[in-house]
Amino acid sequence: MQYPVDELVRLALEEGFTHAGQLNTSALVFMPEVREMCRADRCHAYGKNWHCPPACGSIEEAARRAAGYSFGMLVQTVGRMEDDFDYETIEATSKAHAESFVSMMRRLKKRYQDILGMGAGTCARCKPCTYPDAPCRFPDDAYSSMEAYGLWVSKVCELSGIPYNYGPQTIAFTSCYLLK
Numbered sequence: 460m461q462y463p464v465d466e467l468v469r470l471a472l473e474e475g476f477t478h479a480g481q482l483n484t485s486a487l488v489f490m491p492e493v494r495e496m497c498r499a500d501r502c503h504a505y506g507k508n509w510h511c512p513p514a515c516g517s518i519e520e521a522a523r524r525a526a527g528y529s530f531g532m533l534v535q536t537v538g539r540m541e542d543d544f545d546y547e548t549i550e551a552t553s554k555a556h557a558e559s560f561v562s563m564m565r566r567l568k569k570r571y572q573d574i575l576g577m578g579a580g581t582c583a584r585c586k587p588c589t590y591p592d593a594p595c596r597f598p599d600d601a602y603s604s605m606e607a608y609g610l611w612v613s614k615v616c617e618l619s620g621i622p623y624n625y626g627p628q629t630i631a632f633t634s635c636y637l638l639k
């Protein structure tokens with residue numbers, strides 16, 4: 460199937476992302492070292508979310524799942540901060556990115572029978588996540604992060620020819636979708 464890059468980029472921009480482009484699928488290298496960074500629990504989600512390690516499955520399972528897709532796209536939301544401590548903008552940009560990510564995923568699911576979305580950070584739809592006491596409340600919208608899959612996001616961007624960093628006093632959130 461021909462990958463409709465321009466059309467998917469247009470959809471992504473309509474959904475509110477600031478940048479989008481084709482993902483180089485050969486850049487999808489699933490690294491145990493990245494998964495180990497999850498275990499360090501700097502984001503306080505390790506062992507607390509259905510879509511974070513260890514509940515989201517092993518790195519081998521992540522690689523196997525991703526191997527079933529033939530093309531992909533990267534999407535980004537870039538915020539402009541007033542200074543290096545502009546946490547308000549960081550939080551607002553993160554929230555906007557998560558909303559665009561879920562909205563785009565729903566839209567893509569109408570066109571493609573099977574997609575795999577990997578977001579930026581933990582699925583934060585429910586506060587707190589129901590893990591481990593009850594099933595995920597929104598399995599259709601829930602997602603793992605690129606890092607939980609073991610992807611080195613800056614490397615994936617670099618190998619896809621898409622910036623990861625947009626310069627001083629900017630904050631960028633990056634996610635991706637795999638499709639077939």
Ligand code: SF4
Pocket residue numbers: 508509510582583584585586587588589590594595596597598600601602
């Ligand atoms: S949708 Fe809710 S219950 Fe499901 S993984 Fe996300 S936060 Fe947890």
